[in-house]
Amino acid sequence: MIASNICKDLYESLQRNRLKGQIHSVFDNSFNVIDQDNHLISFLGPNKPMAPRSIKLTEKISFIDLGFEQGQKLEFYDDFVFLKENNIIISFDKALLWNKEPLLFSDIDLAKDSMENVFRKLCLMGTFILEEGKKEGIVPLLKTLEGKIKGIEPILDNNILLSKREEFIRERFLAFIDSYLKENIEEIPLRSKDIIGFGIGLTPSMDDFLSGMMVSRIYLSSYLNHDFKKAIEINKAIVKNIKNKTTLVSEEMLKYSSMGEVNEDVRNLMATFLSNSSTNTFYKYLKKVADFGETSGTDMISGIYIGSQILLN
Template sequence: MIVNDNQISSYLIKNFSDIKSEKFFVHSIFKHTINFTNDKLLFSVSPKLNFSPINISIESNLFDLIYNYSHDYKSINLNFPYIDFNFYETNLNSFSLINTQIEFIKLPTEDYIRDFIFVCLNSINNSESLINIFQNSEPTDAIIRKFKMIHRKFTEILQCNNVSSYRNILDEISGFGKGLTPAGDDFLYGILATWKTFSLRQEFVSYTEKYILENQNKFNLISFNFLKSLIEGEISLTVKNILINISPQKDYKSEITVLLNYGHTSGGDILTGILTAIQNK
């Protein structure tokens, strides 16, 4: 089924004010969400979710039309309500339809992991990101200092394989910080993405997923749906490209840079989770 651009545009024009014309490319397609980008901002269309200014919730039948059109053509002219997205800008490099399914692979060798950690820690560029907990000096930021203590307890639980104490630390991590996606939630995303990709700590994975689904109120809607998509088998393309390319023969350095530049601190917070999961496998 193919839908005329005008059908989509007329719907948005009719329902939203301050319309700006822009050409968008399909960035990624999930079961209930289509993400478009114009290389500066991400614009989501969904039939049932309406959790941020970047998302427009539309009728299911129109979503189905857009869904089919997007699969066929990869680009679309949209009229959309203009909002100042400058604070949330993110540069995205891929405009084609992409495979966002988690790829399950074997854990790299210790040498590869050691090199990967070295590259990550030498790529730090954001003093407000949680990744600074790995620095030898004491963090000056109060939030990072507090999370460093939480992180110490988290790693002790993993090292002791203490699942019984895991619930308490999840209570401290979930919703920790501020922003569109709190730092603790992004950290948890990095942890879970790494565990699932390398099939690590299955008992902790099951508990984490159960905790997220049963405690939606601990997360804001953006974080919850980001984590829920991971539970359902979808993964951030940048995170996926980092995890599946941890070897000297593959270029993951550019992907690390892309991730660290994602959001205000989100990329660094996610990478903190990735490093923690790999170091405490």
């Protein structure tokens, strides 16, 4: 097997250290590996977007059909991975390096869009959540934010009802939002700990939502020339107490998101949202991100939407 891309940080780490690991979880188009330091490495099919600590393959293959299973051992070398039990080598000696860093206006030659156009795209994002987003995840909880956050009226659909599951988390969710709005660094870790892990799947709905909020703060702090250290401080407060509160995959996602590091489709969504990109290009990435998982994409877009409304208003 041949890799087309590898995360730059991961590649540099593999040049310094000899890693060993075992398969953590297997899907048709991807599988995750946990190394000896308890960190995840993701192997992706060619149609998946690059992400932090990931390796993308050129071949479209079903990893389930290949017999990949949880617990199978593998070893990393300078330019290839050896899966012992499958007798498979994945070579990345010619793979392109992918940088996981966020596309910030201070770092790259990216033209800011006008505030008027950013609000227009934000309105489109809200309409997209309501009309095309998945309603089984975090979306029902958004109506509980009525009166708390300015500008979210377009997504407040009275036909979307809270189930017992949302009622269970409602007060804790609102307590977190209150601490976030006040930017209370001491209180945020306590409130986020109470809601992280809510939902089902490798990345539960609330975790995807919080990832979207954190990413929006990083990018909008760059767009608005706000104090970037403050953005990092608030995001770090959100993830301060997440150890063993959610899945390992989600825990890693949250830590990367707190630094604005996300997969390339979410990164492109944020760049087209705030830069001088067309509405059509922005909508294309809304569609791409919304296709993640069962509800993960919509949940993350919802976090981006709420986080953006808070900072822009």
